[in-house]
Amino acid sequence: MRMCRLLGYAAPRATTAAAVLGADDAREWQRMGRLHADGWGTAWVDDARTVRRRRDPSDGTASADLADALVQEASTARIAHLRLATEGMGTVLGNTHPFVVDGIAVAHNGSIQPVQELRAMVRPDELARVGGTTDSAVVTALVLREVARGASLLEATTTTVARLRSRFPTSAVNLLVLSADELVAVHANEGAPVPLDLFATSPLGADLPRDHVDHYYRLSWRREADGAVAFTSSGLASEGWRPMAQHTAARVDLRTLALEVVDLPTAQRRAA
Incomplete structure (x- = not known):
């Protein structure tokens, strides 16, 4: 199992990730590519309210393009992803997050095994639309299937994650999902094994990113x-971050910035 890093924001006006997080945290997030070195990508909402994407299957730690995306390029909403590839999943452009189909961008932090059983849940044409072959590409295809059936983006995402967690109970499924109208975050990985062997053998030593041993799967939010x-x-x-509870999703309305939190799988709303 391997994992990745997620970053996302929604703002009242076009701004940068560095302005939202602080310049030091934006630089530190990019520097996590020293461990998560199997590609990077970002998707954002442009002035025409279209979801755009840039991605690169190489190490993003020193990438000027990634630095520009975080520090220079303003948007009202953006997600970003650093990839640490699951064994056997090719480090190629098609497997690099975010996946974008029909104005919906999906970035996944986690792993779902066995992948062959997971792939059997989608048709070849559904996976081909996404463009990748990984477990994350299958997750994206399943979310898109629910949207095509008429579900809202939040319902499609929560339904898919609940189904996957039921069938693959040790799966790790943290998601950021972006459209022109909303940003959805999901935290669901209770019981998933932490790759402690990877950390123990990493040449980074004391430079291992913060919280990777004790809180590797944590997904947090901040207003x-x-x-x-x-x-x-x-x-x-x-400082200032609030950990998301296990088996929850959060939705941000990009027009109003209203935030709602739902539980998985019952999706009962509660005040955020």
Whole structure:
């Protein structure tokens, strides 16, 4: 099993990840590519309210393009992903997150095994639309299937994650899902094994990113003074961040920045 890092925000006006997080945290998030070195990608909502994407299957730690995406390029909403590939999953552009289909961008932090059983849940044409072959590509295809059936993006995402967690109870499924209208974050990985062997053998030693041994799967959120909402995987300083509870999803309306939290799988709303 391997894992990745997620970052996302929604803001009241076009801004950068560095402005939302702080310049130091934006740089530190990119520097987590020293461990999560199998590609990076970002998707954002442009001025025409279209979801755009840039991705690269190489190490993003020193990437000027990734630095520009985090520090220079303003948007009202953005998600970003650093990939640490699951064994056997090719480090190629098609497997690099986010996946974008029909204006919906999906980035996955986690792993679902056995992958052959997972792939059997989708048709070849559904997977071909996504463009990748990984477990994450299958997750994306399943979310898109629910959307095509008429489900809202939040319902499609929570239904899919609940189904996967029921069938693969040790799966790790943290998601950021972005459309022109909303940003959805999901935290569901209770019981998933932490790759402690990877950390123990890593040449990074004391430079291992923050919280990777004790809180590797944690997904947290923060509300900024101007109303912006941000999400991040573990690895940044904890000040101001609120950990998401297991088996929950959060939805941010990009027009109002209203935040709602739902439980999985019952999806009963409660105030955030």
